[in-house]
Amino acid sequence: MANESSYYAGLDIGGTTVKAVLVNHLSEQVGPLTEVRSMVKNGYETTFGQLDQALDQLAAGAGIEKSAIAGIGLDVPAPSSDGVIWGQANLGSDWVGTDIRGKLSERTGVPVYMTNDGNAAALGEYALRRKHFGSLLLVAPGTGLGGGLVLPGGRGYEGANGMALEVGHISVPFREDDGELPTCSCGLKGCAEAWVSLVALRRRLRLELAKPEWTTHPLNEGDTPVEEKAFKLRDFAEKGDQLAVQIFKQQGYILGYAIADMVRTVDPGLVVIGGGLAETTFRDQYMEWIGEGFAERAWPVYRNSPLDPDKVTTQFEWASGGDAAAAIGMAYTARELFGEV
Template sequence: MTLLGIDVGGTKVAGIAMTEAGEVLHRSWREHRIRSSDGLLDEIARTADELRDALAAAGQPMPERLGLGIASWLTPDASTIAWAAHFRIRDFPVRDAVSARVGLPVVVDNDGNAHGLGEHRFGAGRGAQSLLLVSLGTGVGGALVVGGQALRGAHGFAGELGHVTVVEDGPLCSCETHGCLEAFAGGQALARVGMRIAAARELAGGMPVTAKHLVDAALAGDPASIGAVGDAGIAIAAALRRMLPAFDPEIVVLGGSVGMAAQSILLPIIEQELDALAPLQSVPQPRRIVPAALGRWSTAIGSASLALP
């Protein structure tokens, strides 16, 4: 069976065609500026068509199902976008609309859960009974995978690590409250910090500063940029101090485009903070905190795995 997996993040659409054994046959990637439900459907259909064309050109079987991971909060049955802050879409029946547009059965989950499932089934978490994902991209996603299934919770919001409060009176987050991890460690938050740092502005060359510019400046040794990325690591550790005692995962995976780019700075700081400040200090707590193994395709791979029969 051939499956399609499409990952619609805050600024990009990534798609793959994959066998049910996990072999990736074809890939598609591009930036987007989705700001409506019509725009969302257009981008998903365009990606699906590109992948179908690639399969046809290679003489490979056409896809039978599509899995969609999307940066949004979904209703408990994962059929409808309750709110997608990055796209300004609310109350949209995404599962049925995409199915009608592409002519395939569709399974949907948020991009954090899809990312976590991809790493659990095919990546850094393979073989682990439980996994906690921290994914730094445009925002901060997360997932808790237990026994091969993403924990969704009563309202579909479980695993939303990006919206764990780390500072009660902290900056305003995209979810319209204050002090969430995303407001400190998400790509948009880091871009705002980068605007105040000369080395990041210099790398931007007159264009808007992004998280990538800040991370690149940090990796090049700029002290102010290192400090800013380090502050994100401290915020991640603060969120983990709240999550680890509650769920006790076997492995924690750091992923997302920003997380992967900045892992050499973030991982030591997270470990240092947890060594010093983690709860239950008197109890042995072996931790495995590792980078994601599937790179920028992990959410698309996990999305395809959603569609496995």
């Protein structure tokens, strides 16, 4: 049984902020979400200083001594295994090959669990669904296409080397107007992320705006870079703009198609869709487009039970944790791993 006087911190390291959450022995959040500036490109020692600030603020916000924090869950925006960063991503070069988990544990004097941000967000969505005891697959369109898998009982699945569930890099058979497979940011062709991500929206928007039918579209006015125009697409879609809706419809359909193959592999029962689209006014319509793509590719048994046709075998839900999901997931996991006495 957990020590009632102990608390557990979740630290989510992002490119611009470190988000932090504190939970008690019952996995209940204590105090507010804390945010401090992230300076990951300045090296891990600098970031450790930011983590110290976050822990200080968590303790102060909860009205406890910092020494009452008995465990830490940490997520990083990069591939890692056993506490060691494998790829630089947007981090400073000294992160790579360093035992980040071990160094942070030595610095704080408490045990540390570490994973990547996609896994952390999936764990957060699981923690927020207290009545769900099965598996959960998170798929989150953002700058890229990330995700994570939580197994029954609440343990995240990372694979042998911490490299599992790179959901954005499964192959899909969709092609550009010229018949070519689009090139993904990872360098491969035909990845789902090449269709479903902010980067993909920019490419798609550039191609569409070059077509004669969109010559007079408002987004074709002026010399604004396509990167800035892409950020406006959600606003246009919320107003029913034909071009924006067309682009998001294609994205949703391809995402659903890709999820069908993920479900065929891990059969999670529950698929949670994260990312910024969870907060849009057209999200129900987007979920319908996902459903259309899923129905096209998924076998009937992954949609409805052969024993009870009214029973849905794969449920879809929107993420509910928002920006705090990863920090919540890390605090929850720290409590699960380090909360027994």
